[in-house]
Amino acid sequence: MGPHPAVAAIRLAVRRVLHDVLNRHCAQARTEPPLVLVACSGGADSMALASALAFEAPRLGVRAGGVTVDHGLQAGSDLRAAEVVLRLRSLHLDPAEAVAVRVGKEGGPEAAARDARYAALDAAAERHGAAAVLLGHTRDDQAETVLLGLARGSGTRSLSGMAATTGHLGRYRRPFLGVDRQTARTACLIQSLPVWDDPHNTDPAYTRSRLRHEGLPALEKALGKGVVEALARTAQLSRDDADALDSWAADAERTIRGAEGTLDVAGLFALPPAVRRRVLRRAVIDAGAPAGSLFARHIEEVDRLITAWRGQGALNLPGRVGVRRQGGRLVIRQG
């Protein structure tokens, strides 16, 4: 008898990614087997991921380990991290380690914890020479990300949600973007994997938690099942659109950029708005604005300097970046 369908589904998802990691590794003419780490919070999604990695890796000649990050935000978080390490070891993942981080305040508590976590995962990947780090984001997480983007009035890039492959040299992989959360949970149950339920995930103080427990169920009630799948599909379609527009913008930019920090207004004006906004966003980031603090409304303000005000106009953006219209040029500079 084969494995339970939920277990088969998570293993297949991981196998696909490992094949890809192996192909890339071989293309680099490496002789030693690649190391793949799972980023594990101890929650159901990443425990299911750890179990599938532990099962598939030895069959494909891949070394597998795990890292858990202790954000130090709750009492006893160090004990929990130590327990996650024991669980990873019991799956024969080696290395298995806990990394403690200091969470700053920049951008709010959730963003600060995320930044600290990725910095720690990057450092762990470098330390161990890992070819890839697996993250347990599921299709439901993807649907939530798309809905949050819609509610904020975001463009196609934000609506494309999380990428399956991302980070330095495509280090981060999300094998479960096509797997729903219930499947991951069932796989944990079937395999008797102990999981830790993060209280933040059910705390109505958090937007994502309200969306998960109230918003999406209400949508499904109104529109029928399949909303999560449809939103995840929207993410993929938006990603394709955003990639195409990005490459159009990169081409356009070459002809529109003048001396350092200037753009040709007539050239910008001739572009379709979606392409123009991309060129502007890149120019503003290049001038020193932090990408994370730059929202669609900022770029719309810059855009209005080109489309609505003829001749003059100036504005200030995050990162002390100033934009001013000077005749036929848009000057974007920090300072």
Ligand SMILES: Nc1ncnc2c1ncn2[C@@H]1O[C@H](COP(=O)(O)OP(=O)(O)OP(=O)(O)O)[C@@H](O)[C@H]1O
């Ligand atoms: N403390 C942590 N240590 C290591 N990896 C983490 C940690 N927190 C999150 N991750 C990684 O990021 C992924 C997404 O985490 P997030 O908390 O947003 O989602 P989740 O749906 O609650 O996942 P999980 O059930 O695995 O906790 C996790 O599946 C895991 O791979």
